Amino acid sequence: MAKETQFVEQIADINQDFPKWYTDVVLKTKLVDYGPVKGTMVIRPYGYAIWENIQNEMNKRFKTRGVENAYFPLLIPMSYFTKEAEHVEGFAPEIAVVTVAGGEELAEPLAIRPTSETIIGTMCSKWVQSYRDLPLKVNQWCNVMRWEKTTRPFLRTSEFLWQEGHTVHATEQEAEEETQAMLEIYKEFAENCLAIPVLTGRKTEKEKFAGAVATYTMEAMMRDGKSLQAGTSHYLGQNFATAFDIKYLGNEGSLQTAYTTSWGVSTRLIGAIIMTHGDERGLAIPPVVAPVQCVIVPIAARKGGVVEACETLKEKLENAGIRVTFDNTDNSPGWKFNEWEMKGVPVRIELGPRDIETGKMICARRDTLEKSEASLENAVEEVKALLADVQKNMLERARNRRDERIIYADDIDGILAGVEQGNFVKAGWCGCRECEDKIKEETGATARVFAENETAKECAVCKKPAKHVIIYARAY
RNA sequence: UGAGGCGUAGCGCAGCUUGGUAGCGCGUUUGGUUAGGGACCAAAAGGUCGUGGGUUCAAGUCCCGUCGCCUCAACCA
Numbered sequence: 001m002a003k004e005t006q007f008v009e010q011i012a013d014i015n016q017d018f019p020k021w022y023t024d025v026v027l028k029t030k031l032v033d034y035g036p037v038k039g040t041m042v043i044r045p046y047g048y049a050i051w052e053n054i055q056n057e058m059n060k061r062f063k064t065r066g067v068e069n070a071y072f073p074l075l076i077p078m079s080y081f082t083k084e085a086e087h088v089e090g091f092a093p094e095i096a097v098v099t100v101a102g103g104e105e106l107a108e109p110l111a112i113r114p115t116s117e118t119i120i121g122t123m124c125s126k127w128v129q130s131y132r133d134l135p136l137k138v139n140q141w142c143n144v145m146r147w148e149k150t151t152r153p154f155l156r157t158s159e160f161l162w163q164e165g166h167t168v169h170a171t172e173q174e175a176e177e178e179t180q181a182m183l184e185i186y187k188e189f190a191e192n193c194l195a196i197p198v199l200t201g202r203k204t205e206k207e208k209f210a211g212a213v214a215t216y217t218m219e220a221m222m223r224d225g226k227s228l229q230a231g232t233s234h235y236l237g238q239n240f241a242t243a244f245d246i247k248y249l250g251n252e253g254s255l256q257t258a259y260t261t262s263w264g265v266s267t268r269l270i271g272a273i274i275m276t277h278g279d280e281r282g283l284a285i286p287p288v289v290a291p292v293q294c295v296i297v298p299i300a301a302r303k304g305g306v307v308e309a310c311e312t313l314k315e316k317l318e319n320a321g322i323r324v325t326f327d328n329t330d331n332s333p334g335w336k337f338n339e340w341e342m343k344g345v346p347v348r349i350e351l352g353p354r355d356i357e358t359g360k361m362i363c364a365r366r367d368t369l370e371k372s373e374a375s376l377e378n379a380v381e382e383v384k385a386l387l388a389d390v391q392k393n394m395l396e397r398a399r400n401r402r403d404e405r406i407i408y409a410d411d412i413d414g415i416l417a418g419v420e421q422g423n424f425v426k427a428g429w430c431g432c433r434e435c436e437d438k439i440k441e442e443t444g445a446t447a448r449v450f451a452e453n454e455t456a457k458e459c460a461v462c463k464k465p466a467k468h469v470i471i472y473a474r475a476y
Numbered sequence: 477u478g479a480g481g482c483g484u485a486g487c488g489c490a491g492c493u494u495g496g497u498a499g500c501g502c503g504u505u506u507g508g509u510u511a512g513g514g515a516c517c518a519a520a521a522g523g524u525c526g527u528g529g530g531u532u533c534a535a536g537u538c539c540c541g542u543c544g545c546c547u548c549a550a551c552c553a
Contacts, residue, residue: 038545090553091553093551093552094552094553114553115553146552146553148551148552148553149550149551149552150551150552156552156553203553207553208553209553210553215553217553229553232553297512299511299512300510300511300512301511302510302511303511330511331514332510332511332513332514332515333511333512333513333514334511334512334513334514334515335513335514335515336513336514337512337513337514338513338514339514341513350512352511352512354512355512362512
């Protein structure tokens with residue numbers, strides 16, 4: 001136990017100071033390093049591998065919706081932003097601008113994209129001429145820049161990686177359906193791949209994307225009870241289509257304005273994984289996206305046959321499509337156990353002379369820290385089953401923890417008490433901006449998402465009849 | 477922008493009140509003994525004390541300026 005305490009000291013206590021724990025973990029597990037420019041992060045190979053796995057899983061899902069990947073330029077003429085009034089107002093404060101290039105002052109300043117609706121809208125107006133060109137669905141994986149005042153690795157950085165999908169449709173109904181369908185894909189992805197349960201639904205006017213008609217969000221609860229906006233899907237109506245002149249000739253011969261959507265998730269998802277599943281030992285990465293799914297730690301590696309047995313096992317698992325590492329460094333086994341646990345590897349196999357003799361291996365799982373004996377001969381099946389079970393258990397555990405912490409409140413005091421204890425709080429809302437602002441002011445909580453299909457008698461603030469139920473939480 | 481704090485070895489820090497040989501822990505390197513939960517022994521490397529000026533025989537330490545970072549507030553897809 002004394003040794004465990006020592007270990008805990010190294011990565012800060014998750015229960016004492018969650019933000020400190022978080023930065024400790026991302027730095028010490030070599031996910032990221034700080035960049036030289038404030039608010040930027042260097043994503044190291046171990047962290048980037050998670051991102052690549054996210055990309056792969058996401059691309060599979062995009063294909064099922066007929067979305068194709070493309071790439072648009074980093075620099076966007078400033079004038080593009082002024083075409084949509086709400087959009088420019090929302091993003092102007094955090095746009096970084098290039099004013100000098102080639103040693104000369106530019107005639108028109110260039111924005112470093114904070115998001116690409118403007119340039120993609122411009123291109124789509126060229127590409128869309130006829131109803132036969134619709135629907136048009138493109139996605140790009142890229143970096144964007146938003147000059148944030150306070151930053152935290154993955155959760156909010158000046159520059160971050162994301163995917164942004166943009167679709168153009170002939171009708172309002174089709175565009176709305178697309179918006180919802182992408183939200184569903186995000187939800188399914190978050191739960192099945194990241195083991196993060198999310199609440200989905202619409203955002204209030206105050207919280208919606210600048211320029212959207214409606215913004216839909218998925219909100220995840222972090223270990224400290226705060227909410228993280230893990231992905232959004234926007235129904236843009238004709239706002240951008242009008243501003244960027246996206247029109248098509250209908251089959252009846254008249255010129256129509258199109259309807260557009262956009263949706264995105266970012267490297268923030270990696271932050272969400274850390275803050276959802278991490279514990280006092282460090283990271284816990286869900287098997288589907290884990291860079292290393294299984295690590296083999298040799299015991300008494302200098303004794304004859306141990307290294308060979310480990311290598312054979314590694315090859316066997318690798319051939320079965322499992323991402324496996326054989327840790328043949330000369331650190332002590334105990335050191336390796338802790339190291340790989342800290343790095344969040346879902347399954348660890350311990351293999352020593354005793355096991356080899358009896359044809360067994362010891363499997364330890366990261367989520368419960370339980371050890372079990374398994375047959376070396378059936379290693380592939382055993383490890384696959386274990387990985388699947390870890391994945392399932394991580395989601396269940398996160399869901400149970402969240403569900404226990406969703407409560408109801410009738411008034412501001414109830415909301416304040418609820419969010420202070422790290423809960424999501426449901427409460428009635430009359431629908432007016434004044435009441436929404438008042439809750440933020442007095443409790444520090446914001447309206448995260450509408451709780452659809454639920455009703456309340458009265459607004460928690462003004463006591464007028466409630467039109468909606470809102471989930472309030474403090475947020476990252 | 478308001479308030480506070482911190483800059484000394486790769487990392488974390490002590491030393492400053494009361495000026496006088498640059499310290500500690502971890503890590504790193506080398507050699508050896510070990511190995512089923514961060515093992516042990518021995519040796520070594522590593523610092524213009526953020527930076528500019530001032531006081532002094534002498535400044536990490538005192539004084540003035542300056543730069544950077546952190547926390548809280550504010551701001552914030």
